[in-house]
Amino acid sequence: MRTKGIQSVLNELIDERRGSAAGPAGLAMGERLKEEGGRIDVDIRRIRVLSGLNILVESLIKSLVERSFIGPCDVYVEQPVNPDLQPELHGAGIANISFFARLSVLEDLPRFREDFGYQIRYLFNAIQSHELYTDLFPPDGRAPRGILFPFHREDGADVTGFFYLLEHVPGGRFLRITLESEQDSRLRMTRIPHRVVNRIDLVHTRVDIPRAADVVAQGLWETCGRQGWKYAASAVHLDDYFGFLRLAGLPQIEALDFSWPPSFARAVLSSPRSRLFTSVARILYALGDSAIVAGLVEGRLICLQEGTCCVYLDLSQKNRCLNLSIDAPRVKAGLPECLGRMPAVRGTSLEQPEAFRGDRVLLIHHLTGEVLGFIQALADMDASRVETLWVKYAGSVEPAFREIILSLPETLFRFHGVTPVPEADGVHSRFMLSEDYAAAEGHAPLAEALRQTPHGFFEAMRRVSLHLFFRMATEALAAGERLVVIEDGGYLAPVLHRWCGEGLTVGGAAAAVGFPEDSLPAGAAPRSFRDWIQSVLVGSVEHTRNGYEALKEVERDCGGLAFPSLSIAISDFKVNAESRDVAYSCLNAIENIMNGMGFVLADRVALVLGAQGAIGRKTMRILEARLGAEHLHGVDIVSPAEPPAWTFAPDLASLPEKALARVDVIFGVVGQSICGPDWIERLLAVTEKSHLFFASGSTKTMEFAQLSAWLSALATQPAPTLGGQPLRVDLSDLHDPKTGARQGRSARLTFGDRTVTLHLLADLMPVNFLYYGVPSETMNHVMNELLRLSALLVRRHGEGNPFSPALLALDHEIHFDKDDGESGARPGKEAR
Structure with a gap:
């Protein structure tokens, strides 16, 4: 008792x-001052540190x-x-x-x-x-x-x-x-x-907030010293603090993203560091308050008043990122801002506001600001859903793009991608389903298949795209809507055509990529795959030359195509204008990487593979002006119209040994792997150079596939040899000396008394995507062609006058009418 x-x-x-x-x-920490209009003001000035x-x-x-x-x-x-x-x-x-x-x-x-x-x-x-x-x-x-x-x-x-x-x-x-x-x-x-004390929560955490504050304050100080305006803190260095925030009610939190105006940087650099530490510590103490976290999760803006500045808090990226904007609320960018950078694309979207009504779009393209604007245009033109598979070879998602993507409603937009995981050989990577855009649980069988069986980039992209196609086609049929495929690289449409030509059933096609049969519409499995997709698929539109050639190959092999496949790959603008800018973009990326390593492009001898293609011709002109014809060599199955000033060879075997010995930059835009093991060993046997640079301007990973396989085999052999001599292979990563961004890898080959280092820029994937790709001014016109052609495909289908099931190229079989966007169907010149 x-x-x-x-x-x-x-x-x-x-x-x-x-x-x-x-x-x-x-x-528990700080004092609530006022609450109005979705904003809560909290005074944290009196928190003791x-x-x-x-x-x-x-x-x-x-x-x-x-x-x-x-x-x-x-x-x-x-x-x-x-x-x-x-x-x-x-x-x-x-x-x-x-x-x-x-x-x-x-x-x-x-x-x-x-x-x-x-x-x-x-x-x-x-x-x-x-x-x-x-x-x-x-x-x-x-x-x-x-x-x-x-x-x-x-x-x-x-x-x-x-x-x-x-x-x-x-x-x-x-x-x-x-x-x-x-x-x-x-x-x-x-x-x-x-x-x-009657509000006791987050007891079961072990967090050293002063240590976390010290790390963050140091990062802010260093960034301000570099005249930076953003700093992101992650769980890599603050694991205990992020665990604290997760228990506080932010289970998805991955980053604290600080941003500030120039006035804040000046104040930081002109004040004692202890003052910055105290301010940061107060902020970190306040962030764990359950009342503040609850306000953030509800979508409110929290204003922390600390000394002479205010810190505005809000969540984004599906609550993965906590933004801390100093002195002013964060300016939120979105798809409309991306579209605003492309006036031609925006104009088309305004002219045809209902072009995609009742249509779902499966888009396979690169993650750039221009493509984000293109997605907004599709939405503005009344697409019922836009699902995007990103063509992203390596690296993390740019924070600004991630911010936009993860803020969009999944009822209209969905995003997917693959992510590289280095293999044990140190050369190759396998690709698995990325969770940067959405949780993998929604595609569990696909994610498990990619985990269990190694897939290269192209194979992984193709498998993911086919899974998405089956799911989107099933959903479109259930909703009484149509499906349009718009792609960059020939991942999907060539396979669909080939399956139709081979007479596969729906169940057989689904089984070929591991798509669960029980996820197909009832009774669909035994149906002809050709009949099934023709009931839902309007057609496809291809962006690239590689994709165009893949479709031509299927058309030749199967005696025709199953549905209309339109393409802008050989349009006048792409062949003449865009190819020039792609060449400049690739060479700019190569030169930036080389400069960071301490090398000069102007002192090199270059070999261009695919020298007579659209990009190759432009590259040869640029390099001839930079290096001189005597330092330039080109290889292509197509001979120049007139004998060039630079060395030309119809294939690698025909390249003179004297020229081969001097080459140290090999740039590939031929679209296929022609550097076989025998040629690589010949190059190493005769080269006078100790550093060889390899870079690709072609899509995907095809350009130097044999080189990668050769290096991988050597790296995994217990006692490799080269030319009968013992060979040692040492692999290392290339990093930008200023930003730390990964730029590829190097293979240092030591044999006999010689050492030759092969620098594989961008891991032998398209080098220009390490930087900015092609500028918006050019992509504005390219993406407008892609949008207009896609809208034309849909409109003709809706009017009961669909295009014939064939490969039809813009400015060749298809021509835009300058007045109303109607098309004629007349043959055009072939371009390369």
Whole structure:
């Protein structure tokens, strides 16, 4: 009865004290000022930042645990406060921390050891709030009040039954901590002036906020010193703090993204670093407050007032990113801004606002600002859904693009991609389903297949695109809508045509890529694949020359195509204007990487594979002006119209040995792998150079596939040889010296008394996509051709006058009418 009575009295006292709880308006840290219009203002200026507490607390916990195992007696521990390590606490008049607990309370400590440690850490973090600190250290001469931490009542996960009373004893210059249990407390709380902390959450975290603040403050300081305006902190270096935020109610959080105006950078660099540290620490303490987190999750804007600046908080990227914008709310970019950079595309979308009504679009294209604008145009033209598979060879998603993509509604937009994972040979990568855009759970069989069986880039992209096609076609049929495929690279349409030509059933085609038969429409599996897709697929539109050639090959092999496949690949603008800009873009990327390594492009001897193609011809003109004809060689199955000033060969074997010995930059735009092992070994045998640079301007990974396979085989052999000599292969990554961005890899080959290093720029994938691809001014016209041709395909189908099932190229079989967008069907010249 006595124990029950004590518990009852204590709980009644706690309930009575709730009105004087820490943190006005429900905030444990900071003070809520006002709330209006979806915005909450919080003053965090009075949060105390007491340095060195983590060291103090860990020492105290260690001493308490050690003393509790000494013998059957009460525990009393004193922990000195170091004026150098805990200057603020020592300056407040605290020389020691004393801790007392009775034997009966601590006899179960071995069971609760971890929880006990969490609770002690929580006490010291909590007293940095203004309200608790001023209760312990009154500034106006009042007597200090104790702080009661009833973990047994306020922590929903508590298993200890513990509560703590923290008191300041000015005469003895110490803080007293008394631990009691709800089972047999002996504290007479009615006689002790105290405040009850009635919002206790996030107890079960072990986070060193001062250390996290130090890391973030250092990052901000260094970025300001580089005249930067953005800094992102991730869990890589702040794992415990991000764990803290996840428990606080942000389970998806991956990054803290800071941004600021120039005035903030000037203020940071002209002030002591300690001031920046204090500000950051206050912010990090406030972020873990459950009331602030709840506001963020509800979509509110939180304004933290800290000193002379305000920090505006909001969540984005499906709650993966917490944005901290200093001095002004964040300006949010979106698809309309991307479309605004392409006036021709925007004009087409305004002229044909209902062109894609009732149509779903499967888009396979590169992740660029121009393609994001193209997606907005499709939406503006009333597409019922746009699903995009990104052609992305390597690297992380640019933060600005990720921000846009993950802010879009999944009812209209969905995004997918593949991500590289290096293989053991150090040369190749396998590609798996990316979770940058959406969780893989929605495509579990596909994700598992890519995990279990290695897929190169092209194979992975093709498999993912076919899965998406089956799912989108099934959904479109169920909704009574049509499907359009728009792609860059020939991943999907050539396979669909070939399956139709081979007479596959729907079930057989689905099984070929592991698409679950039970996910197909009822009764679809035994149907002819050709008949099935013709009931839902309007047609396809291809962007690239590689995709165009793949379609031509299928058309030749199968004696025709199953549905209209339109293409802009050999349009007048692409052949004449875009190819020039692609050449400049690739050479700019090559030169940037070489400059970062300390090499000069102007001092090289270049070999261009595919020298007579659209991009190849432009590349030869540019390099002839840069290097001189005597330092330039070209290989192509097509001979130049007139004998060129530079060395020409119809194939690699015909290239003179004297020329081959001098070559050190090999740029491939031929669209297929022609550098076989024999030629590579011949090159290494005769070369006069110690560094050879390989770069691709062609799509996907085909250009140097044999070179990659040759290196991979050497790297995995126990005793490789080259020309009968023992060979050593050392692989390393290439990184930009300023940004740290990965730019490819190098293979250092040592044989005999020679060393030759092969630099594989962009891992032998299209080098220009390491930078900016092709500028918007050019892509505006290219993407407008793609959009107009796609709209024309849909309109002709809707009017009952569809294009014939054939490969039809813009400016050849198809011509835009300058007045109303109608097309004629007349033959055109072939271009290359």
